[in-house]
Amino acid sequence: MLRLLAAATLVAAAAHAQEVPQAFLGARLLPITGPPVENGALVIHEGRIVAVGAVGEVDIPPDAERHDAAGKVIMPGFVDTHSHVGSVEGGDASAPMHPEVRALDSIDVRDSRFRKARAGGITTSNIMPGSGHLLSGQTLYVKHRDATAVEDLMVRREDGSPAFGVKMANGTNSRKNPPFPGTRAKSAALVRERFLQAIEYRDEVARANGDAAKLPPRDLGHEMLIEVLDGERVVHFHTHRHDDIVTVLRLADEFGFKVVLQHVSDGWLVADRIAASPHVLGSSLILIDSPGGKIEAKDNRFETAGILDRAGALTGFHTDDSITDSRLFNRMAALAVRAGMPRDRALYGLTMAGAIMLEMEDRVGSLDPGKDADLVVLSGDPLSVYTQVLETWVEGVKVFDRSDPRDRLYAEGGYGASHDQSDTVHGIVEGEHR
């Protein structure tokens, strides 16, 4: 597990909220790692959760700013394991694999979709480059803090370096003309070849034993794949069809990398295999309103979440923003419940499951003392269509407030809310066939 720096120490602008303890009183608390608390008291201070319990059982610091949260529901901020907010880019068309390419060098922190993610209660995201490559680049784990540069958003590891994974894909999106693969078997062969080259590089570096004359020329791509092979970085693998999912498991077996299965449309067909793989950190699902739209998603169904969960496979969700709308992330968990997933498991899927898949479970995903004060304040049941996100807090700072007209514009949409969004979905111009 990665140890993450206390994020509060990284935020330059120490907001008022962080100096004085904040106490939310009277809400229904959904801690996720424990049972719901009625008439709850939640205390946060300096970016962290200090206390969680029922009113009367929790000490409220005398200097705390009190928030009347009666009638509201408070739960941990949502963790989106797969998003494209920030108009992120990855590798270009020159090659099918770009392990040296960093998402962090391409993220526009002023993208309006960041504002919408906050309006949806999302506090942590894995921002990924696209799926048009076997390996499109490094991802970036972010917190939805106020930001003027990507450095303000990034989640950092103990040594201060950014936390991220690596985005890979199989199936049809990465099938193109050379140098891209034209078939599934070729896709797997290219990936295996590339990992073997990284292993050779690693061995060569080891044999040089520090002798600069014997060291191979530095290769950023190989270095990244070695981090993957060493378990330092998680592979986020876009995969839909059942046989493609099993191919991912086969590659993970061969090279021992940790993997999060992303999309997993046919996961319901191979749930037991997914659950049994020691390499899979979890499955992150996207539930699409209708099946199809592309051949690989023809069997995408709401039931998959419940089936995977029952099989014992850790199951979470992602927006794949802009494929689904970040403002309605809770809707996806609700659709999973509609199709048989237990409510508590679906709420776990919105929060802790994602935290585990991003190896951030010690920092986010539940209302536990010591964790980051990442909260969603809701007007009611998180699985109801009528519920609104009222406030979103990241590390003790309120980053979305529905009562603020500027924030409300992003929550509801309207004139000017999406002025920066181009007329494409995933780079695909309207009307093209896939």
Place this chain on the structure above:
Amino acid sequence: MSSRAPVRAALACLAAAVVTSGQVAVRGDIVHTVAGEALRDAVVLIEDGKIARVGPAAEVSVPDGFRTLRAAVVTPGLIDARCTLGLSGYLNQPHDQDQREGSEAVQPELRAIDAYNPRELLVAWARGYGVTTIHTGHAPRGLISGQTAVMKTRGLTVEEAVVKPLAMIAATIGEGARERDRKTPGTRAKMAALLRAQLIKAGEYVAKRDADDGDEPPKRDLQLEALGRVLSGEVPLLVTAQRSLDIQTALRIRDEFAIPMVLDGAAEAPETLERIRDAGVPVIVHPTMMRARGETENLSFETAAKLVAAGIPTAIQGGYETYVPKSRLVLFEAAVAAAHGLGFDSALRSITLDAARILGVEDRVGSIEVGKDGDLALYDGDPFEYTTHCVGVVIEGEVVSEEQR
């Protein structure tokens, strides 16, 4: 003689089976008739495919031979007021995409009935959630992409499904109509010029055709015939326009030619509500969850609520999608609108009676009233709640789905 008896018996059986299939009683804890107040613990009797009686369970006895279904909530069968179901297949491959012929910008002669595949998977998918009537046809792509039709989501042939074979003629002003590679129209002004030119040409054609002057009538022209039906007021022009300026252009053309018009999409309608209301033009508003980008950048979850508040006849649509999801479900779109200012009652009307009126099929569908088609949707709770299930669907007295969706 005796050898024929079994045959006669079989025929009698068959006849009986046919008759009984249209006899259904549906009892709901709440029945939203939409025609009036919701009824508590009420029964809807469907006889020979038509609604025969609606009333409190205590007053309506179910005759022998009727199949009885029960549900917490009963609504009229839902209506998707604008989609491309049955034309744009779920695989999204060239072989199953018939919603747009790309060779010409102006093709009002293309009939939806010649392209509709009643067995397309997404038709049954929509039906499973309670959608029983769809206004489907050519896509909002191309200046005039073709005709639309009103269908029931049942039947194995178009003839069995069709309610109205020519409902509207689909035109687009804005990005959907912009042609590339030097094809025309490439600009908004050219779109308007071409539309006007076509309507003028159709007017001249009709005048010549219908003139009683002894001259040889003009050769049949399918395009001009189709547009002639718009000019005569028989068929509305369905104009997809998202930008406020495109909405105004559409209304300007309507005023010039005095044609019936229905606006489609209308993402920026809140910027020009008074103009739309004064024109008396109904709006089939964009799907609530449609993506905000390009010419739809200014849409909001509240567009439907604002239209209804302004007194504009409004229906919600499932719309047209080119990627994932391939279709949006009108029930889900209305649900989000309900939660964002529209409210339950108006949201339900927007996918039942108000939609039926805009489509001109309110004599048959859209509310639970005696004499209308026996089309019902059954739910185990508030139909708009994410976690509620559709538990039954009835079309003209036939139980077409009992799966929990």
